[in-house]
Amino acid sequence: MTPSCPSCQAPFTPGAETCERCGASLLVAPAPGGAEPVCAVHPEWRSVATCPRCGAFACARCLRQGPEGAICVTCHEREPLGQLPWDQRDELGTLKAFWRTCYGMLMRPTETLRGVNPDAPVSSSMTFVLLSAIAGFLTTGLLYTAIVGIVLGLVPQTDTSGTDPEALKRWMTVGMGAGTVLIPLFSTGMTLVNAGLDHLILRMGGVERGFSVTMRAHALSQAPYIVGVIPFVAVYAAPFWAVGLRAFTYRTLHRTSWGTALAGAFLVPVLSCCLCGGFYGALMFAAFKSGLGTQG
Ligand SMILES: [Zn+2]
Ligand SMILES: [Zn+2]
Ligand SMILES: [Zn+2]
Known part of the structure; x- marks a missing residue:
């Protein structure tokens, strides 16, 4: 899910702190007594997205681009972008990339799929x-x-x-x-x-x-x-x-x-x-x- 600007609802790229469309800051203080979720790290900011990996509420400052979309900075640091050999066909050559992917999927599927882009x-x-x-x-x-x-x-x-x-x-x-x-x-x-x-x-x-x-x-x-x-x-x-x-x-x-x-x-x-x-x-x-x- 792409995060959207709290002011104008335009989607923004993780890492940005101001909205490209309306220019408003993406870091918005929650309304006093309001029920909106706040960032798990910065309770002074409203949450703009939930991390798809750990489920934590995150403010714009805490979002990073992960292989599956916007993820929180903690998850981003824990598991940097993984690469499936199959996605490195240009460097490895198709057959080598195929063989390595198969081998990985058979011998250690969990490690092979860790952090890879789920989409292709x-x-x-x-x-x-x-x-x-x-x-x-x-x-x-x-x-x-x-x-x-x-x-x-x-x-x-x-x-x-x-x-x-x-x-x-x-x-x-x-x-x-x-x-x-x-x-x-x-x-x-x-x-x-x-x-x-x-x-x-x-x-x-x-x-x-x-x-x-x-x-x-x-x-x-x-x-x-x-x-x-x-x-x-x-x-x-x-x-x-x-x-x-x-x-x-x-x-x-x-x-x-x-x-x-x-x-x-x-x-x-x-x-x-x-x-x-x-x-x-x-x-x-x-x-x-x-x-x-x-x-x-
Ligand atoms: Zn905006
Ligand atoms: Zn996370
Ligand atoms: Zn935050």
């Missing part, structure tokens, strides 16, 4: 998602392709009747290869949809920050997919790890309660599992019934 352009988060999807699926996908290629190579020529075995082999390999490229793209698109649904739930839980914050938290929670460079592991283990980590990133970047963060992270995956499970169950039931029908 959606495009920056989407790039991160795409890279983790590629890391997660590419190696496994390539390995599957290679295995299928080898297995098909071992099939004796005489086995097939009518179809051209060479063409079949070629198409299977092309199909697997295309899948390897398309799955990361598809899963990146799905991430956008899922983050949107999560954001709706987080909003219901009372978070005030925008979708780009949810998107960033969701993107960072995809870091476990980096484990995908070890073939097969990521495809099965990473989704669970990512959902758990997501509750943590939602809580940290949105500064919300565990309850809201957990709901935001788990509700959509659980619901979609139930839906898919229900659909699958109905399908099985229908198949079973029709099986009975043909037998009887």
